[in-house]
Amino acid sequence: MTMEAEKNEDFDWKVRVFDTLSFPTLILRPDKTILSVNVNFVKRYGIPKEEVVGKTCHDFFYRSEYPCPFDLCPLATVLQTREGQTILSHVEAESAEQTWEDRVFSPILDETGQVRYIIESIRDVTRVKTMEKELSELRGFLEKAIQVSTSAIIAADMKGNILVMNRTAEEITGYTLKDTKGKISARELHPPGQAEEIMRKLRDSDIGGKGRLPCTQVNFVNSRGESIPVELSAAIIYEGDNEVATMGIFNDLREKLAQEERMRQMMARIAQAEKMASLGQLAAGVAHEINNPLTGILLYASLVLEGMAEDDPRKDDLKYVIEDANRCKGIVRNLLAYSRQTLPDKETLELNDLVEQSLLLIRDQRLFMRVEVVKRLSGQNMLVHADKNQFSQVIINLIFNAIDAMNREGTLTLRTYPSEDGRDACLEICDTGCGISEDNVLKIFDPFFTTKAIGKGTGLGLSTAYGIVKDNEGAIRVKETGEKGTTFLVTLPIYHGSAETMLI
Numbered sequence: 001m002t003m004e005a006e007k008n009e010d011f012d013w014k015v016r017v018f019d020t021l022s023f024p025t026l027i028l029r030p031d032k033t034i035l036s037v038n039v040n041f042v043k044r045y046g047i048p049k050e051e052v053v054g055k056t057c058h059d060f061f062y063r064s065e066y067p068c069p070f071d072l073c074p075l076a077t078v079l080q081t082r083e084g085q086t087i088l089s090h091v092e093a094e095s096a097e098q099t100w101e102d103r104v105f106s107p108i109l110d111e112t113g114q115v116r117y118i119i120e121s122i123r124d125v126t127r128v129k130t131m132e133k134e135l136s137e138l139r140g141f142l143e144k145a146i147q148v149s150t151s152a153i154i155a156a157d158m159k160g161n162i163l164v165m166n167r168t169a170e171e172i173t174g175y176t177l178k179d180t181k182g183k184i185s186a187r188e189l190h191p192p193g194q195a196e197e198i199m200r201k202l203r204d205s206d207i208g209g210k211g212r213l214p215c216t217q218v219n220f221v222n223s224r225g226e227s228i229p230v231e232l233s234a235a236i237i238y239e240g241d242n243e244v245a246t247m248g249i250f251n252d253l254r255e256k257l258a259q260e261e262r263m264r265q266m267m268a269r270i271a272q273a274e275k276m277a278s279l280g281q282l283a284a285g286v287a288h289e290i291n292n293p294l295t296g297i298l299l300y301a302s303l304v305l306e307g308m309a310e311d312d313p314r315k316d317d318l319k320y321v322i323e324d325a326n327r328c329k330g331i332v333r334n335l336l337a338y339s340r341q342t343l344p345d346k347e348t349l350e351l352n353d354l355v356e357q358s359l360l361l362i363r364d365q366r367l368f369m370r371v372e373v374v375k376r377l378s379g380q381n382m383l384v385h386a387d388k389n390q391f392s393q394v395i396i397n398l399i400f401n402a403i404d405a406m407n408r409e410g411t412l413t414l415r416t417y418p419s420e421d422g423r424d425a426c427l428e429i430c431d432t433g434c435g436i437s438e439d440n441v442l443k444i445f446d447p448f449f450t451t452k453a454i455g456k457g458t459g460l461g462l463s464t465a466y467g468i469v470k471d472n473e474g475a476i477r478v479k480e481t482g483e484k485g486t487t488f489l490v491t492l493p494i495y496h497g498s499a500e501t502m503l504i
């Protein structure tokens, strides 16, 4: 082959390679004029090759006699650095949709190392760019959805580094995502051993399926070390078979549990009130029926006793009849007090005076022989609106119980004070007696519950007191009980009406 033929063949080969390039490509001279364009270029721009060759690139692409509008003309940089350059350009065609192009500039150097030509290939990256945009929009949307969720969401890698923590999770845990970075691991949000237990369950395919843990109640530990009950569902995120992250969605149960507890207490109060009401009716009926024959027994027995000679040997037997009948009268009195068939006669009373007067009413001073009575009455007058007789009954019942519990030997402390919020008048009756067992504490306000020997107690003292206090919008409860004794607390709302009607 001649030199000339060889040269032509070499040229043909280069042109074919140039034309096979799948991207529109052009060859530029260092003075920015277009030397040649390939077939794909002609196809892409729909302009014959002759109309392009000889123009400068900025004239062709931007119809401008000034160099290209990029801050730093890539051609100039290629000439200067003799290295390839890539720029991303946004093309706004008049009719077509917006497109994105990646323009790659590659220098061809001569033997002296100077840039002889520059090959520019134009790649349409609109699809990739659109996908990127869609992906970033989707990501933004997901981030917002996670943030606004009213359920708390936390995701962590398998080392426990927290990757995602939404606003609700930050509120519940008391940490921000920023706080946790490199400092707090997801494991520290659990009490000891719980995180491991959750992971074990997550990996157990019998519980909720592999990598899934259905709703379960657990406690988290917040930044202040408090235990927060939550309902948690969790999952492992896999890539293929590999565990890459864990995710937990949880809801704070504090309000729900508090509400359930309030409901439970309300139901217990309703049940107690119903029980008291029906037993009260029964008690009232029985007391009423027994009262009349008892009065007769006592009257006639007393008459017979009076008519007996001094030395009549049957006199003692009759005395026993009268004594027992009197005891029955006492029981009837208690039953009637418990059933409280009469309407309360409310007055404005001063609590300290009421305590003093109730103490005076306990005439049998033998009860107090070995009992030291300590009075710690508030310096502040506290007016309450209650039935005087009924409320004295409450105080007396509590004092009797206290003395019984101490087996008539110990210290009885009576304390009055206003509640912290100033709304209630409080009365504490504290003894150094035997205390009340955990089981019995639940039963002591039940009518007829007594631990005393037959004939000693009817088990109506506390249930009567409970009913009276409730009728007066107050509360009664065991404040403390144990080996050292028991403290009962009675509260009544402080009365702010006129004190003129005060009767004691």
Ligand SMILES: Nc1ncnc2c1ncn2[C@@H]1O[C@H](COP(=O)(O)OP(=O)(O)OP(=O)(O)O)[C@@H](O)[C@H]1O
Residues within 6 Å of the ligand: 334, 397, 401, 402, 405, 431, 433, 434, 435, 436, 440, 444, 449, 450, 451, 452, 456, 457, 458, 459, 460, 461, 462, 463, 486
């Ligand atoms: N201060 C106290 N310390 C220990 N146990 C007490 C105290 N107060 C009450 N209890 C227990 O509660 C039970 C019920 O008391 P409640 O006053 O209702 O009836 P009671 O004292 O047994 O009989 P009564 O009808 O004569 O009052 C008592 O039997 C006792 O077991």
Ligand SMILES: [Mg+2]
Residues within 6 Å of the ligand: 397, 400, 401, 457, 460, 461, 462
């Ligand atoms: Mg009693």
